[in-house]
Amino acid sequence: MEEIKNPVMDIIAEANRSATSGIDAKDIKDWITISIMGRAYKVPADLTILAAMEYAGYKFVRGVGCRQGFCGACATVFRKKGEYKLQTGMACGTRAEDGMHLAQIPFTPAEKASYDLTKEPYSASVLIKYYPEVARCVSCNTCTKACPQDLEVMDYVQAALRGDFELLATDSFDCIQCGLCALRCPSEIVQYHVAQLGRRLYGYYGLGVPEHLKKRVEEIEKGRYAKALDTVIAFSNDELRKQYVGRDIEPEQ
Amino acid sequence: MSDAKDFAFTLTGLRIPYFPGCTLKTTAQNFESSAVAAARALGIELVELPRWNCCGTVFSLAADDLIHHVASIRNLIRVQEMNRQGLVDGENRMVTLCSMCYNTMKRANLRVRQNAEDIKKINDLMYREEDYQGNVRVIHFLELLREIGMGKVKRAVKKDLAGLKVAPYYGCMILRPKEASIDDPEAPTVLGEVLRALGTDVVVTPYNKVCCGSYQTVHDKDAVAGLAYDILGHARKSGAEAIATTCPLCAFNLDNRQKEVAEKHPDFEHMPVFYITQLMALAFGVDQGVLRFDQNYVDPVPLLKKHSLLDK
Amino acid sequence: MVKKMIISSENEEFMRKIIELSGEIVTMCDQCGTCSGGCPMVGEMDITPSQLMRLAQLGVSDVLDSRTIWVCASCFTCTVRCPRGLDVSKVAEAMRQIILRQAIDRIDIRAIPKEELEKLPQIAMVSACRKFTS
Structure with a gap:
């Protein structure tokens, strides 16, 4: 098959090389200005948010992990130029754009319940017992809009409320626990902890040992x-x- | 879903979008299982919404609060989708069993239908859902029974419940406020009509529409137990042996809270609390497995046995 | 004994706030007492629903400290009976909302005994959260 040449990809590759391999700034052709926590920085175009912040001088000790969109550690929130919507994503997998306002959300504080699965009944009451705030869900769907994994978060919270363990487990299966849903939830639910308990109950009681x-x-x-x-x-x-x-x-x- | 279409009765019967609500999937499974079976015996197929969320209960009473109506309206959008997907055929009504769900969605629907600006704002808040057009009607299962007629209910009875003395208990949410009422808010009769069609002796008590204390049960169970004592006590004094209702919260407060009532009043005599659909399923002679009396707190089996109404 | 009360601008502001949040013109209340007479929860209340309406008319914000606004179970008995067509449940809701919107919760759901959480129906938890938490 003939290789298709895409000049845009070359430019991206070049910009990335410039930022990461110590090439002199004068050799970088395209620059953008982004606002990190309210302060403007000029960074090479076409970097990820993570790379752009590192270029700007931020050093991540926590709040960064696999750098490949799997681990959920580098949650980020941003607004694009001229847009009112607050968007969310993984800093390692979202491209920085000119005029973007952004900040890292390295962690969403939340307490995880301690339980012994084998001593709990397979019933919706377990989820309410450990996370009664599930009942505060107003179905506003903000969590779903915030999910960088494109999960139907509100649907699985609702499934948790009514004890539909199968839907809860399958709808939440690709969760990377970045915490953005919990951050945005007006009802202060910690969706990913609820889902984890739900998946464990479903695995233990619903599916049995394969x-x-x-x-x-x-x-x-x-x-x-x-x-x-x-x-x-x-x-x-x-x-x-x-x-x-x-x-x-x-x-x- | 497509399998359900094969049932012979659906050829002549009614397929209607049905919203269960969270409690009918948990502590009130007996309400749902008995209702689905009873409806089927009447040629009504309750077609559960494929994806649904909380009804949004309780209906938000603050004038400036729209966000709490989003839940209700999203469910109504699902009814639009069901029609488009062919899961139901031109059926813009959505039926509920739970009185709380009914009241919440009925009123949210009324509110947004009367206010184009409300619909617009709520549609703006949606995500992947289509816009709500404002054409869905929220109805309660009892309204459906009235529509098909008590004569039909009576004809479906295989074994009437003669001798069983039941007091209908309406609670609040299917009667009040007026715009959400399925009956006369001060002198309701619909539950009594159904019970009469089933052959029971209907006992009308003055407490049949007095609030059970509702969600106060979460933090003030003594107050709720006090109301339950009055409601059940007056039913007993009027000669009733059991109560019939359509609200899973009333059922909890009148049934499960009898534990607290008995602790406070040693002379209190326990009284079974039925969902009306349990009595329907019993009278219609459907498989008694759907009755699920294991979920009733006060065991109704001895009472039903006394009247020779159970298979075994 | 005759009590004299001077209506201040704060009183008026509070009354207007209640009208705005509830959508009910509280000044229309005639103080007939029908709401109090039919209220199933009145025995648990510190002031009656009609007293609550009177305090709303006068714009007395102390009404926010009453037990009554939280004891109301939104059963709408008063709503269907008010000869003036007023909805007292909406007035009580407005008062609850003033407090809840300051992030002051009436109940701590984490403090509900575990054995209660295991048996309470979902509908009770959801509605209590809606009515008592912000």
């Missing part, structure tokens, strides 16, 4: 992997790194 897992646990208990594990434990750091880098990776679906 056959392949039972089989694998038996194998482990019989010592089938003991020798392989001993070998890995005995590796030097260098050997371990080499094995890790050279491992088989599942192909992209």
Whole structure:
């Protein structure tokens, strides 16, 4: 197949290279101005919000993780130039745009309930018992609008309220626990904690233990992997790194 | 959903969008299971909204508060979607069983239908949903029964409930305020009409529309137990053996709070509290598995056995 | 004993606030007492619904400290019976809203005993949260 040349991608690649590989600023062609927590910064165009903030001098110790949109650590809120809507996203996966106002939301304070799944009934009352604020949901749908994973958050909170564990578990399955829903919720619900409890109850009571897992646990208990594990434990750091880098990776679906 | 269309009765019967509400999926499953079965015996298919959220209860009474009506209106949009998707055929009514859900959505609908600016603002707040056109009508299951006629209800009875003395209890939400009332707010008869069609002895008590204390049950159960004592006590004095209602909150306050009533009043005699649909399902002779008396706090089985109304 | 009260601009402002939030012209109340006579919760109240209406007319903001506004169960018995067509439940709601909108909750839902939370119907929790928390 003939390779399609996209000049825009070249420009993005060039800008990224400039920002991250120490190329002199005079060689960067395109610049934008963004406002980080109320202060204007000139940064190379076409960076992610995370890279743009780092270019501007911010150093992240917490509030950053995989840098690939999976871990949910670098939650961000922003308004684009001339728009009133407050938008949300992952700083590592959202492109900075000229005139954007932004700030990082590294964490949404929330208490996680402590429970023993095996001692709870499989009933909606468990969710109300540990998170009674679920009943405060007014179905405004702000959480759904805030979700960077595009989940139907309000629908799963409502499913939690009425004890529909299957819908709760499936609708919340791709949650990365970034906390943006909880931050935006006018009813102060911590959606992702509720969903986690719901998924655990659904997994434990609703689905039961799958056959392949039972089989694998038996194998482990019989010592089938003991020798392989001993070998890995005995590796030097260098050997371990080499094995890790050279491992088989599942192909992209 | 498509399987449901195959039922023979739907060829002649009515398929109507149905909003269950959260309580009918949890502590009042007996209300839903008995109602769905009873409706089916009457040729009515209650087609549950495919996606629904809280009705928005309680209806917000503040003049400047629109956000709390969003929940109600989103459910009404789902009825529009159901019609477009062919899940129902030109049926713009949405039926509820729960009195609280009925009242909340009925009033929210009335409010926005009377005010174009309200509809516009609420539509603006929606996300992926289509706009609400203002054409859906919220009705209560009892209104549906009145529409098909008590004669039809009576004809569906396989085994009448003769001898069972039941006091209808209306509560507030299907009677008040006037614009949301399904009956005369001061002298309602609809529950009595249904009970009469089922063959029960209808006991009318002056407390049949006195509030049960509603959500005060969360933080002031003594006050609620006091009201329950009055309501149940007057029903007993008037000769009733049981109460019939359509509200899962009234049912909780009158049924479960009998524990607190009995603690306060040692001479108190427990009284079963039925959902009207449980009595309908019983009289219609449908599979008694739908009655789900396990969810009733005061066990009605001894009373029904006394009148030889149970299979086993 | 005759009590004399001077209506200040604060009183008037409070009365107007109640009218704005409730949508009810509280000055129309004739003080006939029908609302109090029919109220199922009146026994639990510190002032009667008609007294609440009178304080709203006079713009006495102390009414916000009354138990009555929280004891009202919004059963709408007064609403259907008021000969002046007023809705006392909306007036009580306006008063609750003034407090709730200052982020002052009436109940702490986390303080409800766990065994109660396990059995309370969803509808009770949802409506109590709506009425008693901001």
